[in-house]
Amino acid sequence: MLEKVNLKKVMIKEEYKPEAERLKLRLTELQQQVKEKKLPVIILFDGWGAAGKGSLISKLILNFDPRGAGVTSFVGADAAESRKPLLWRYWTAIPAQGEIAVFDRSWYQDITTAVLEEKVSRKERLRRIESVKTFERQLADDGTLLIKFFLHIDQKEQKKRFSKLEENKNTAWRVTELDWKRNRHYDDYYQVFDQTLRETSTEYAPWQIVGSHDQNSAVIQIYRTVVSEIERALERKDDKPASEEIQPGDFDLVSIPKLSEIRLDKQIEPDRYQQQLKEAQAKLKKLHNKLYRKKIPVVIAYEGWDAAGKGGNIKRVAAALDPRGYEVIPVAAPDKTELAHHYLWRFWKRLPKTGHIAIFDRTWYGRVMVERIEGFCTQDQWRRAYREINEFEKELSDWGAVIVKFWIHIDQDEQLKRFKERENTPAKRWKITEEDWRNREKWSLYEEAVNDMLRNTSTDFAPWNIIESQDKRFARIKALKILISAIEERLEKES
Amino acid sequence: MLEKVNLKKVMIKEEYKPEAERLKLRLTELQQQVKEKKLPVIILFDGWGAAGKGSLISKLILNFDPRGAGVTSFVGADAAESRKPLLWRYWTAIPAQGEIAVFDRSWYQDITTAVLEEKVSRKERLRRIESVKTFERQLADDGTLLIKFFLHIDQKEQKKRFSKLEENKNTAWRVTELDWKRNRHYDDYYQVFDQTLRETSTEYAPWQIVGSHDQNSAVIQIYRTVVSEIERALERKDDKPASEEIQPGDFDLVSIPKLSEIRLDKQIEPDRYQQQLKEAQAKLKKLHNKLYRKKIPVVIAYEGWDAAGKGGNIKRVAAALDPRGYEVIPVAAPDKTELAHHYLWRFWKRLPKTGHIAIFDRTWYGRVMVERIEGFCTQDQWRRAYREINEFEKELSDWGAVIVKFWIHIDQDEQLKRFKERENTPAKRWKITEEDWRNREKWSLYEEAVNDMLRNTSTDFAPWNIIESQDKRFARIKALKILISAIEERLEKES
Numbered sequence: 001m002l003e004k005v006n007l008k009k010v011m012i013k014e015e016y017k018p019e020a021e022r023l024k025l026r027l028t029e030l031q032q033q034v035k036e037k038k039l040p041v042i043i044l045f046d047g048w049g050a051a052g053k054g055s056l057i058s059k060l061i062l063n064f065d066p067r068g069a070g071v072t073s074f075v076g077a078d079a080a081e082s083r084k085p086l087l088w089r090y091w092t093a094i095p096a097q098g099e100i101a102v103f104d105r106s107w108y109q110d111i112t113t114a115v116l117e118e119k120v121s122r123k124e125r126l127r128r129i130e131s132v133k134t135f136e137r138q139l140a141d142d143g144t145l146l147i148k149f150f151l152h153i154d155q156k157e158q159k160k161r162f163s164k165l166e167e168n169k170n171t172a173w174r175v176t177e178l179d180w181k182r183n184r185h186y187d188d189y190y191q192v193f194d195q196t197l198r199e200t201s202t203e204y205a206p207w208q209i210v211g212s213h214d215q216n217s218a219v220i221q222i223y224r225t226v227v228s229e230i231e232r233a234l235e236r237k238d239d240k241p242a243s244e245e246i247q248p249g250d251f252d253l254v255s256i257p258k259l260s261e262i263r264l265d266k267q268i269e270p271d272r273y274q275q276q277l278k279e280a281q282a283k284l285k286k287l288h289n290k291l292y293r294k295k296i297p298v299v300i301a302y303e304g305w306d307a308a309g310k311g312g313n314i315k316r317v318a319a320a321l322d323p324r325g326y327e328v329i330p331v332a333a334p335d336k337t338e339l340a341h342h343y344l345w346r347f348w349k350r351l352p353k354t355g356h357i358a359i360f361d362r363t364w365y366g367r368v369m370v371e372r373i374e375g376f377c378t379q380d381q382w383r384r385a386y387r388e389i390n391e392f393e394k395e396l397s398d399w400g401a402v403i404v405k406f407w408i409h410i411d412q413d414e415q416l417k418r419f420k421e422r423e424n425t426p427a428k429r430w431k432i433t434e435e436d437w438r439n440r441e442k443w444s445l446y447e448e449a450v451n452d453m454l455r456n457t458s459t460d461f462a463p464w465n466i467i468e469s470q471d472k473r474f475a476r477i478k479a480l481k482i483l484i485s486a487i488e489e490r491l492e493k494e495s
Numbered sequence: 496m497l498e499k500v501n502l503k504k505v506m507i508k509e510e511y512k513p514e515a516e517r518l519k520l521r522l523t524e525l526q527q528q529v530k531e532k533k534l535p536v537i538i539l540f541d542g543w544g545a546a547g548k549g550s551l552i553s554k555l556i557l558n559f560d561p562r563g564a565g566v567t568s569f570v571g572a573d574a575a576e577s578r579k580p581l582l583w584r585y586w587t588a589i590p591a592q593g594e595i596a597v598f599d600r601s602w603y604q605d606i607t608t609a610v611l612e613e614k615v616s617r618k619e620r621l622r623r624i625e626s627v628k629t630f631e632r633q634l635a636d637d638g639t640l641l642i643k644f645f646l647h648i649d650q651k652e653q654k655k656r657f658s659k660l661e662e663n664k665n666t667a668w669r670v671t672e673l674d675w676k677r678n679r680h681y682d683d684y685y686q687v688f689d690q691t692l693r694e695t696s697t698e699y700a701p702w703q704i705v706g707s708h709d710q711n712s713a714v715i716q717i718y719r720t721v722v723s724e725i726e727r728a729l730e731r732k733d734d735k736p737a738s739e740e741i742q743p744g745d746f747d748l749v750s751i752p753k754l755s756e757i758r759l760d761k762q763i764e765p766d767r768y769q770q771q772l773k774e775a776q777a778k779l780k781k782l783h784n785k786l787y788r789k790k791i792p793v794v795i796a797y798e799g800w801d802a803a804g805k806g807g808n809i810k811r812v813a814a815a816l817d818p819r820g821y822e823v824i825p826v827a828a829p830d831k832t833e834l835a836h837h838y839l840w841r842f843w844k845r846l847p848k849t850g851h852i853a854i855f856d857r858t859w860y861g862r863v864m865v866e867r868i869e870g871f872c873t874q875d876q877w878r879r880a881y882r883e884i885n886e887f888e889k890e891l892s893d894w895g896a897v898i899v900k901f902w903i904h905i906d907q908d909e910q911l912k913r914f915k916e917r918e919n920t921p922a923k924r925w926k927i928t929e930e931d932w933r934n935r936e937k938w939s940l941y942e943e944a945v946n947d948m949l950r951n952t953s954t955d956f957a958p959w960n961i962i963e964s965q966d967k968r969f970a971r972i973k974a975l976k977i978l979i980s981a982i983e984e985r986l987e988k989e990s
Contacts, residue, residue: 025922032925057818062810066823066856073819079573104819170784289665315557323552324568324599328561336830361561427520430527 001197002190005152005209011216020216023223027063030230031100035068037234038097038340040144043226044106047151048189049179050161051212053104056151059219060226061102069100074109083295083353085399086110086128087135091348094139096340106148107132112196116188117178127398129199134391140204141384142342145233147226148205150197151212155186242380248456249387251394256458257466258451264411264470273473280480281320287487288321288357294494295354297401300483301363304408305446306436307418309472313408314359316476317483321357331362343367343377343385344392354400363405364389365457369449373442386456397461402490404483405462407454408469412443496692497685500647500704506711515711518718522558525725526595530563532729533592533835535639538721539601542646543684544674545656546707548599551646554714555721556597564595569604578790578848580894581605581623582630586843589634591835601643602627607691611683612673622893624694629886635699636879637837640728642721643700645692646707650681737875743951744882746889751953752961753946759906759965768968775975776815782982783816783852789989790849792896795978796858799903800941801931802913804967808903809854811971812978816852826857838862838872838880839887849895859884860952864944868937881951892956897985899978900957902949903964907938 034041043060045053061071072093081089087107095101111128114120120128136146153161162179165171182189201207208225212218268276291298300317302310314328329350338346344364352358367389372382393403410418419440422432439446458464465482469475529536538555540548556566567588576584582602590596606623609615615623631641648656657674660666677684696702703720707713763771786793795812797805809823824845833841839859847853862884867877888898905913914935917927934941953959960977964970 029922054817054819058814058816061818062814065806065825066809067825067827070822071818078575080575102818170781170788173788286665293665293668311560314561319553319557321553322549323556323566323597324549327565330560330562332562335832427524 001201001207001209002150002152002194005211007152007154007157007211007213009211009217010214011220013216016216016220019220020223023220023227024063026227027060027223028065030227030234031064031068033234034100034230035098039230039233040095040097040139040142040341041100041147041230041233042095042103042139042144043100043147043149044103044108045149045151046106046108046112047149047210047212048153048158049182050158050165050175051151051153052215052218053151055215056212056218056222057102057104060222064100068098069102071102071104073104074106080353083355084351085395087131087395088348088351090135091345094144094342094345096337097143098340107135108196108200111200112192113182113189115192116185129196131395131398133200133202134395136200136202136205138344138388138391139342141388144342145229146205147229148207149222149225150193150207150209151218152209153212155183157213158183158186242378243383246383246452246456247387249390251390251459253456254458254460254463256454256464258454259409259447259466262409262466262468264409264414264468266468266474267471268474268477270473273477276477277316277473277480280477280484281316283484284317284320284480284487285322287484287491288325290491291357291402291487292322292325292355294491296490296494297352297354297396297399298357298487299352299396299401299403300357300359301365301403301405302359302361302408303363303365303369303406304467304469305410305415306439307415307422307432308408308410309469309475310361310408312472313406313467313469313476313479314361317359317480320480325355326357326359327352328359328361331360331366343371344388347392351396352401364392365453368453368457369446372449373445386453389457390459390462393457393459393462402486403462404486405464406479406482407450407464407466408475408479409466410469412440414470415440496696496702496704497647497689500706502647502649502652502706502708504706504712505709506715508711511711511715514715515718518715518722519558521722522555522718523560525722525729526559526563528729529595529725530593534725534728535590535592535634535637535836536595536642536725536728537590537598537634537639538595538642538644539598539603540644540646541601541603541607542644542705542707543648543653544677545653545660545670546646546648547710547713548646550710551707551713551717552597552599555717559595563593564597566597566599568599569601575848578850579846580890582626582890583843583846586630586840589639589837589840591832592638593835602630603691603695606695607687608677608684610687611680624691626890626893628695628697629890631695631697631700633839633883633886634837636883639837640724641700642703642724644703644705644717644720645688646705646713648707650678652708653678653681737873738878741878741947741951742882744885746885746954748951749953749955749958751949751959753949754904754942754961757904757961757963759904759909759963761963761969762966763969763972765968768972771972772811772968772975775972775979776811778979779812779815779975779982780817782979782986783820785986786852786897786982787817787820787850789986791985791989792847792849792891792894793852793982794847794891794896794898795852795854796860796898796900797854797856797903798858798860798864798901799962799964800905800910801934802910802917802927803903803905804964804970805856805903807967808901808962808964808971808974809856812854812975815975820850821852821854822847823854823856826855826861838866839883842887846891847896859887860948863948863952864941865934867944868940881948884952885954885957888952888954888957897981898957899981900959901974901977902945902959902961903970903974904961905964907935909965910935 045057047053057071061069077089090107111125111132115125139146162175162183165175197207210218210221302314304310318326318328334346347364367377367385368382371377396403419432422428454464467475467479540552542548552566556564572584585602606620606627610620634641657670657678660670692702705713705716797809799805813821813823829841842859862872862880863877866872891898914927917923949959962970962974
């Protein structure tokens with residue numbers, strides 16, 4: 001794609017000034033519409049070193065009210081970021097509805113320069129490209145406008161600019177040995193950039209290549225593109241055909257019984273329970289140390305009926321863990337800020353570090369259960385969510401995480417018994433709310449949603465486990481055993 | 496304080512079990528009351544390595560519902576944290592109202608072990624101790640319950656525990672060379688710990704020393720203390736005498752005129768303005784590079800009347816800066832989460848990294864202006880705030896930040912003219928709201944509040960600058976010049 005760029009075009013001041021003024025005004029106006037129409041906008045800048053990213057971003061951002069627009073620079077990942085999945089620092093920085101996020105560099109550094117400078121295998125590069133495309137598609141599907149600029153200059157121009165920066169004491173530090181190395185190997189980088197641009201210029205997020213020798217024409221091209229892309233996005237009706245049915249995506253699904261097929265009479269005797277609990281917890285404790293040492297992250301997802309015993313089950317797992325290495329993440333209804341973002345955003349934010357365990361008490365599956373049933377999202381959104389969730393969990397699995405998902409199961413009679421018991425016990429009364437009773441009335445709707453969920457998101461890398469919890473003790477031991485064997489399996493691969 | 500601890504006490508199982516059960520139940524109950532009464536609680540654990548912090552925290556935290564209780568571990572500061580003020584990572588982790596935050600290690604590592612292991616001068620240690628005491632006092636004044644546990648074991652016991660951990664492959668990595676070094680120099684550490692405990696055991700945040708040889712008695716002591724401290728905090732009426740007057744704290748205040756004394760006829764001609772703007776921006780651009788190189792942070796605070804021209808003024812500063820090194824932070828009314836925290840929390844969170852510039856469009860001074868006038872905080876709270884703000888800015892100044900504060904000033908007639916102009920210009924209409932008109936009616940109340948603010952928070956390290964903005968061009972040049980000279984002054988100190 002780069003070969004088509006005309007690097008010789010120049011725009012004279014007399015031509016530039018009035019056009020720039022016109023576009024600046026339009027950009028300022030458009031931001032108000034972006035706010036009103038709640039459009040999330042990402043404008044990312046990538047390109048050659050010294051191609052002028054800094055000053056072009058600076059000019060662009062000044063047209064926007066800072067209440068609703070900001071710049072994020074993505075330089076090398078720091079120590080904390082390196083202990084998260086590759087996309088983590090980008091995911092957590094996505095804009096809310098109505099906000100404009102300008103990104104200085106982006107996920108593209110991980111599939112371009114990184115490939116030449118770090119040990120990224122060919123296979124891993126391809127995986128990353130797929131993962132980036134999935135990320136961008138998920139954002140686009142959620143309504144985010146993504147504008148991607150690549151600033152292009154040739155080898156000679158880059159060399160000239162580096163030299164000029166080096167002449168001045170105050171800018172010399174900006175030019176590093178790596179920059180010079182990149183300039184010397186310009187052709188290699190050219191090839192990687194060009195190939196990547198071609199591979200990742202999609203319908204939902206096409207690349208905009210900007211010839212950046214002449215600043216005036218670069219500014220005008222950028223302004224014009226941002227104006228027209230925002231205008232188009234604001235006008236665009238959601239004319240994409242809505243999903244006719246549930247889309248689990250292209251994944252190998254593991255077969256799993258329906259809830260109605262589950263026998264709920266399983267029990268364990270109190271004495272055996274105490275014994276097995278002790279043993280399992282001791283084992284888990286040891287494994288936690290190993291996980292920490294090998295820096296393997298674990299994501300545990302708890303879903304289940306109200307009063308099924310999730311809390312007590314989680315407690316028995318947590319009791320075996322070192323508090324410095326795990327976190328229980330209770331998931332309630334999203335708050336205002338969370339609602340204004342992609343629904344997966346709040347879960348990306350809470351992912352564990354490598355070597356740590358995150359226990360989610362309710363999860364991203366809210367999308368295909370409560371949000372589906374209560375109409376908090378559109379039919380199209382929840383039908384699409386199965387695939388998005390599978391993709392999300394695949395990303396975690398590729399990162400190296402152990403993923404263990406539990407559906408804590410009881411029947412309707414048992415729930416009623418427990419609700420009543422809670423109401424009759426003063427110390428437990430806070431645990432039962434009006435909403436629990438309302439949800440109970442929708443049991444069959446939930447059952448259908450749960451069956452859909454189990455069937456469509458039970459992948460080989462993140463299968464569901466149904467935990468019979470009529471007898472809470474039985475449920476605790478079963479969950480612990482499944483968790484232990486999932487961790488052991490993962491550790492075996494490691495050694 | 497450590498010499499008084501009885502390390503020989505032992506609690507037998509028969510005594511421990513029933514008492515532990517009783518206290519556990521009480522802890523669970525109390526958490527509900529903590530939630531209802533919106534009490535923020537910090538329980539911090541410090542002490543000797545291998546004193547049992549991990550398992551004691553684990554036991555304690557399991558009594559609480561994770562919705563409202565969590566553990567944060569503060570190990571060595573990572574690269575990102577090191578580029579913030581020392582207290583930053585603790586400030587940003589404080590609990591919201593109704594939440595229990597358990598801290599595994601704390602700010603005390605920076606005034607104990609760090610003193611022996613890093614180059615912390617005697618003077619800097621004393622500064623840190625004052626700063627920690629101020630931090631704790633500010634939290635206590637805001638209603639936070641602070642429980643501080645120090646876990647004590649003797650040298651022999653520590654050695655025994657390290658050896659035992661080393662015997663097992665899976666726990667051996669927990670014992671580092673540094674741990675052994677600390678054990679060998681136990682006496683030196685003892686002295687620093689003991690002295691620090693004495694110096695920082697205050698009325699509002701006393702230390703609880705726990706003899707940790709016998710786990711049972713340690714658990715019981717911790718449970719009992721947490722129970723009684725929470726009970727006390729819940730019962731405690733706000734019986735502290737409320738401030739009778741404004742408290743600026745013990746700071747050297749710089750004299751500053753009242754608003755009514757400001758002459759507003761200052762102007763600059765358009766041609767001279769263009770020339771001076773260009774020069775000032777070029778200068779600031781250079782200085783930004785120097786700041787970055789010397790890793791000096793800059794905090795710019797903008798306050799002023801509605802329509803005084805804050806936005807345009809900020810734009811002229813920002814236009815000179817590299818977007819990768821500054822951020823404009825627009826401050827609106829606090830959201831729900833922010834409201835549930837100490838009012839300074841949201842500003843601590845947004846502090847720049849070293850070498851970066853943060854431009855706050857409205858600031859922490861909202862406490863003594865809009866919150867005072869609209870009754871969003873109590874009289875006692877805003878009267879106390881002058882001191883707290885001075886302390887906050889002192890902390891930033893000690894950290895090495897350049898602090899520049901602007902009051903952008905116009906008179907009532909000019910504001911009316913600008914409001915009307917906004918209403919009559921379609922592209923600017925969104926800038927004017929009902930609230931602006933309502934605030935305008937309270938001009939004299941605001942004027943009084945602003946005068947109080949200017950008088951009581953103009954310190955030698957963070958003085959206020961009144962910017963006459965009847966002529967916006969004059970205001971922009973004046974602000975730029977003040978900013979430039981403040982940075983230059985700071986850079987001179989550096990070289």
